[in-house]
Amino acid sequence: MTWQQLLEPLAAEVDYEEKLDTLLDHVATLTGLPAAYLYVLDEGGDHFHLERGRAPHGAPAVNAPQVEGGAEVIEPTPALELPVTPEDAEPRVVPTPVGRLYSFPLDGAGLVQVGPVSRSAPRRARRALDESAFPLALVVRKAREESLLRSRLAALAARVDAAQKLAGSALDVGRYVALLLELALRSTRTEAGFVAILDEDGRLRIRAEHGLPEALGARIDLSPETGMFDWSAAADSGALFPRDPEALLALGVRSVLAVPLIEGRTPLGVFALLNFGESGTFDEGSLALLETFSDQIREMLHNDRLFRDFAARYLGTVKGLARSLDARRPHTAGHHERVAANAATVAAALGHGAEEVEALRTAGLIHDAGMAGGGDYQADVDHPSVGAGLVEQLPLHPWVAAAVAAHHEWWDGWGFPLGSAGEAIPRAGRILAAAEFLDEMSSGDPVRAPWGAERLIEELGVRSGTQLEPAVADAAIGLLRQDALVLGGREQ
Amino acid sequence: MMEHSVREQDGVTVIAPRGPIDVSDALTLRDLLAGPVGGAGNRVLVDLSEVTLVDSSGIGILVTAHRQAEASGAALALGNPVGPVGRVFEMTRTNKLLRIYPTVDEALAALRGG
Secondary structure (H helix, E strand, O other), X not given: OOHHHHHHHHHOOOOHHHHHHHHXXXXXXXXXXXXXXXXXXXXXXXXXXXXXXXOOOOOOOOOOOOOOOOOOOOOOOOOOEEEOOHHHHOOEEEEEOOEEEEEEEOOOOEEEXXXXXXXXXXXXXXXXXXXXXXXXXXXXXXXXXXHHHHHHHHHHHHHHHHHHHHHOOHHXXXXXXXXXXXXXXXXXXXXXXXXXXXXXXXXXXXXXEEOOOHHHHHHOOOOOOOOOXXXXXXXXXXXXXXXXXXXXXXXXXXXXXXXXXXXXXXXXXXXXXXXXXXXXXXXXXXHHXXXXXXXXXXXXXXXXXXXXXXXXXXXXXXXXXXXXXXXXXXXXXXXXXXXXHHHXXXXXXXXXXXXXXXXXXXXXXXXXXXXXXXXXXXXXXXXXXXXXXXXXXXXXXXXXHHHHHHOOOOOOOOOOOOOOOHHHOOHHHHHHHHHHHHHHHHHOXXXXXXXXXXXXXXXXXXXXXXXXXXXXXXXXXXXXXXXXXXXXXXXX | OOEEEEXXXXXXXXXXXXXXXXXXXXXXXXXXXXXXXXXXXXXXXXXXXXXXXXXXXXXXXXXXHHHHHHHHOOEEEEEXXXXXXXXXXXXXXXXXXXXXXXXXXXXXXXXXHO
16 A cells, blocks of 8 residues: 555544544554554553544454353453553553554554554564554544544634623623713713723724814823823733823813723723813712723723734634645645735735735635635535624624635636626625636646646636736735745745 | 921921912922032922912922932932822822922931931
């Protein structure tokens, strides 16, 4: 049996258990022994657990205990767990509940035990496993990675869903913060206020404001170095105070109360109330209300951060799933990365802004993730919708889901899954479609050689107006002439 | 203009503002504190007994004065924050930065003790 045949389960569009069953069938064929059990290393690294087994039906158990007096013989089963021992690093014959088996280590991926054998393993089995250990270990490792990715994806999806339900307004936190701010101002009879949140760069940005004079909003400086508030003590005590009363007076502010929004020891932002006239004041009742409102805002920001953390990890897992799909076959290795790079390059060449360009890069990195778990024709047709469905609830640029959903639509309506045509296809999808086409054709496959730049330019011209939007095809042609795109064939 | 009094008591400069302290009053408080907190060995007490409210600008002045006092070798303490005044220190978390005492006598004793 060739290595290619042994690696076949890796490329198959079947679930994890079926891949391992095929693997054990191959082991049985190679060794000529009917029983084969696969043990994999658990997370702690001190035990193997039985992942999958292949026992011949009706075969008598070798050396199995017999019960006297006509009682039913209970079929023995292999051990579900084995402690890791130093001896496991070498092939050997071991006694088990199902008889003597030949135990063979799979290069850190686990053990395969085959039998039944006598005191020593047959030469055929020893030689077959010796020669096949590497590809067998590779199949086990890669199949397991993919299965763990899918489980993690499902778990994260459930948590994202739960976080979304708990957060309620997590996706619309701006609106609810604005509402709370307005209520706070009204109940304390304050003239104006704002809620500013710290972004990833450590800068305060106004998330909601109410009652601020138009000119004032533009003049408020919230930078940590020179801005309205001194944050220097925030990391230690969470303290926050205005830097310079003269600057406030220059803005026309008569009184200000700035409450830091802190989570644990982490500053999140500031909730500031301002009065410009003589009448404004913060009495004890107002302070109590302000504390309540700032608690509410803090809770909302906490939930929003929680949701965004979940979303970031979830997206990371979807990207991992997409990469694992690429790893199945040599000619698809790096596919998602190249499509992402080329989609971003084409979008930039067409004059789209930085946010759209990055959205297309993200879409490129996940566009075929919807193929995971599918194995039939319908799954192939559905994968754009499935893939878009994986990310459409996340706080991403709308181009991400739109591009994934439409990356197999054709300009002339002959694509799938919806058969949309022309301008009805989102621009993001039209660009991603071109990037997908370029990589598929420049990577080749087992039956077709990869196309070089000249052939691609020719084909883009042919498909302009049919498969691809003419402007997108033209942009891609221009970039190919400048050698500005990443082609799959080169990497081979 | 913020009403206030300034006196010396047992080697401590006691500054006692009266009424609310808002943005413009904060500038007056800054001017009152600037000299005393800039001298090495000076001991300064802000008596908050008659302050009805302090906003964030007043808080900012007190924190800045505290830092200047530390830098110059002076000592600054606050005494007897009443009602909403104490609450504002807590809400802005500046109570952790400043030497605040429940009564004027305790603040004076702390300053005299060094």
